Amino acid sequence: MKWLVSLCGAGLVLFALRDLFHTLWHPTRHGGLSRLVMSVLWRTARRLRARRRVVGLVGPLAMVSVVSMWAATVVLGWAVIYWPHMPGAFTFARDLPTAREPALLDSVYLSLVTVATLGLGDIAPAAGWLRLASPLEALIGFALLTATVSWVLEIYPALTRRRCLAVRLALLRDTAPTPQQLDNTAGALLLESLASDVVRVRVDFTQFAEAYYFHDGEDRASLAVMVGYADVLARHGQSATRTDVRLAASLLAGALRDLAAVLDQRFLRTGASPPKVFVAYAADHGRSHAHP
Missing domain, CATH: 1.10.287.70 (Helix Hairpins)
Incomplete structure (x- = not known):
């Protein structure tokens, strides 16, 4: 016994x-x-x-x-x-x-x-x-x-990457580049770098799921608010005449679909399309979805 x-x-x-x-x-x-x-x-x-x-x-x-x-x-x-x-x-x-x-x-x-x-x-x-x-x-x-110490030291860099992407999207939304302004080499590089940032955040949500439960403070630093504008930029790029811009825009659109899939599978479980998942993501964080 x-x-x-x-x-x-x-x-x-x-x-x-x-x-x-x-x-x-x-x-x-x-x-x-x-x-x-x-x-x-x-x-x-x-x-x-x-x-x-x-x-x-x-x-x-x-x-x-x-x-x-x-x-x-x-x-x-x-x-x-x-x-x-x-x-x-x-x-x-x-x-x-x-x-x-x-x-x-x-x-x-x-x-x-x-x-x-x-x-x-x-x-x-x-x-x-x-x-x-x-x-x-x-x-x-x-x-x-x-x-425990390692966990704390790992989670805050992931939060920083997410908030930096949100602020970057907020600055781009303030600038409001047109499809014509994106239809050049600089536009292709911009869309490609945004796709890389979105992929990093997607990996962070996979490896540091607890990051989802951290509040981002102001709207400009909240990915839940700003991620919708990345989809707007991807659509602008996909209508460009240059092939490199369209390719970079397709990469961004694919990264956003991946991010939406991770958010939906691990946290939201809506079974909806990526735009609706992002709306649900903003609502779950008590925010309104950003509009261009």
Whole structure:
């Protein structure tokens, strides 16, 4: 019976590690419980009255909630592993009577101290297998800390790329280039560079799905608002007389279709055409779609 309880604890630890792996390191970033936590927080914030202000906190709050969930699950899992063997398989400091606290509380305390790599030493494993398992928990705690730092450092460059593309589209919309002004080498280079930027954002939504739940602030920095103007530019380019401009416009149109497909499959699930997906994307972020 003791080993069955310990195996249940090991299952909790493996569940947390699997979710962490799929959220941070899997190529497609299909985190299970972490994605559920983020989407629930996003939908809840959208229903609140103070929408713009509250939604702006969803992304950071979701990341903190997910990391806290991983840490709590790991701590609880290792506590369940220790619990059936407490206190017999452990040694206690001289001034710490073994009967003072319940075995479960001692197990949670030991797990929390170990995963935080504090190593206070007032409770130490005595059984051979526990002396190997306890340092393993410390390694998992260290990995969780470094993974969290890496996650934060990875997500903000992705947000910067998205916002830079939005500001660039806002500037182009202010300039309002005509189809004739795009019908030259400069126009071809412009459309091609926009296609590259859209592809980067599309990859970011695949690899950093949590970026979707971050608010972009002002409308000019919001891709949800400005992405529709990229479609306008693509249509202008496709009506050009020069073949290089038409090719670059086709590349931009294809990149936009890809981006719409990723947004729809992973977040919106409308099953609609790309223009309608972009309208739904803007609405999901509490914005209105930009018009030329």
